[in-house]
Amino acid sequence: MTATRELRPIGHVRREGGIHLEIDEPYRPGLAKVELFEYAIVLWWVDGHDNEESRSIMQTELPYAPGVTAGVFACRSEYRPNPIGMTVCRIEKVEEELGLVWLSDIDAFEDSPVLDIKPYIPVVDRVRSPRVASWLDGWPDWMPAEGIGLYEE
Amino acid sequence: MTATRELRPIGHVRREGGIHLEIDEPYRPGLAKVELFEYAIVLWWVDGHDNEESRSIMQTELPYAPGVTAGVFACRSEYRPNPIGMTVCRIEKVEEELGLVWLSDIDAFEDSPVLDIKPYIPVVDRVRSPRVASWLDGWPDWMPAEGIGLYEE
Numbered sequence: 533m534t535a536t537r538e539l540r541p542i543g544h545v546r547r548e549g550g551i552h553l554e555i556d557e558p559y560r561p562g563l564a565k566v567e568l569f570e571y572a573i574v575l576w577w578v579d580g581h582d583n584e585e586s587r588s589i590m591q592t593e594l595p596y597a598p599g600v601t602a603g604v605f606a607c608r609s610e611y612r613p614n615p616i617g618m619t620v621c622r623i624e625k626v627e628e629e630l631g632l633v634w635l636s637d638i639d640a641f642e643d644s645p646v647l648d649i650k651p652y653i654p655v656v657d658r659v660r661s662p663r664v665a666s667w668l669d670g671w672p673d674w675m676p677a678e679g680i681g682l683y684e685e
Numbered sequence: 686m687t688a689t690r691e692l693r694p695i696g697h698v699r700r701e702g703g704i705h706l707e708i709d710e711p712y713r714p715g716l717a718k719v720e721l722f723e724y725a726i727v728l729w730w731v732d733g734h735d736n737e738e739s740r741s742i743m744q745t746e747l748p749y750a751p752g753v754t755a756g757v758f759a760c761r762s763e764y765r766p767n768p769i770g771m772t773v774c775r776i777e778k779v780e781e782e783l784g785l786v787w788l789s790d791i792d793a794f795e796d797s798p799v800l801d802i803k804p805y806i807p808v809v810d811r812v813r814s815p816r817v818a819s820w821l822d823g824w825p826d827w828m829p830a831e832g833i834g835l836y837e838e
Contacts, residue, residue: 534693534694534697534709534798535694536691536692536693536694537691537692537694537730537735537798538689538690538691538692539689539690539691539692539767540687540689540740540766540767541687541688541689541690542766542767544687556687558743559743559766560743561743561744561756562743562744562756562757562758562759562765562766563756563758563759564744564754564755564756564759565753565755565756565759565818566756566758566759568759568817568818568819569759569815569816569817569818570812570815570816570817571812571815572758573771575728575767575769575771577690582690587693590711590712590713590714590715591714591715591717600718601717602717602718603714603715603716603717603718603719603781604715605715605716605719605725605801605802605803605804606715606716606717606718606719606721606722606804607804608803608804608806608809612715612801613693613695613712613715613801614692614693614695614728614800614801616728616769616800616801618726618728618771618803619809620809620810620812628756645687645690647767647769648758648765648766648767648769649758650758650761650771651758651759651760651761651817651818652812652815652817653761653817653821653824654815654817654824654825654826654827654828655824655825655826655827655828655829656761656772656773656828657773657810657812657828658811658812658815658826658827658828659723659724659773659805659810659811659827659828660827660828660830662722662723662724662805662807662811663722663723664721664722664723664804664805664806664807665718665721665722665804666721668806671806671807671808672807672808673807673808673811674807674808674811674812674813675807675808675809675810675811675812675813676808677813
């Protein structure tokens with residue numbers, strides 16, 4: 533077994549008063565110039581699935597594709613060995629001093645620990661015409677302008 | 686301080702004999718159907734920057750933008766509180782039984798721990814016209830077909 537690595541939450545997802553990230557004080561200087569990007573990739577931790585059972589599931593039925601079972605690395609299920617959520621979010625406003633990053637939306641639950649924020653940069657994040665599994669036929673080709681919301685349970 | 690969370694590497698980046706991920710045995714069933722996607726988002730750990738000094742840097746000069754200092758959350762620097770690398774990679778082949786995921790390229794060093802693999806799905810990962818900071822003016826609008834290579838040191 534490879535040694536584990538240590539994640540340090542840098543803040544939390546808050547939904548009250550508008551969807552935002554609340555970044556802890558020591559990390560706030562890292563927000564400088566984030567507002568120059570329209571979109572960010574937010575990495576967060578799925579606390580609700582940080583348990584041995586969820587972390588040992590390797591295949592799952594796809595709720596949106598009846599009859600299809602896929603490996604967890606072929607879907608965005610919250611069951612995975614490292615329950616890292618990754619969401620491309622539209623940034624509405626950044627208040628660096630207060631540590632607040634206001635977002636159009638994020639598919640993360642209240643109080644989810646935030647792990648990282650990365651700017652969305654076309655040359656490394658945007659693929660012109662990616663082939664996908666057939667069960668995604670008919671899904672939109674682009675993220676909706678308002679961003680991605682909380683999954684229905 | 687929020688409690689830390691535990692990352693478990695699922696394999697490693699290998700560059701010998703072609704760039705690939707070598708996934709450890711317990712996680713290999715998670716690779717089922719990954720080959721139905723042309724691109725994957727690979728999360729990996731930047732071991733070389735997993736130290737107190739690197740993890741406490743909050744702002745950095747941008748090597749590609751002389752005179753610009755930005756927060757680490759406004760760039761893709763390897764200095765960040767949680768040194769998670771994120772690379773959109775083109776998948777060449779998946780050998781599930783052997784735990785091998787062959788990639789066109791990845792900007793990760795030999796032996797970097799792999800944390801997660803997620804399929805690249807347009808509706809959640811592809812933004813039509815993201816505004817970016819002016820220092821990226823003139824950068825390509827799309828990922829090159831061959832994927833992203835190792836950064837020059």
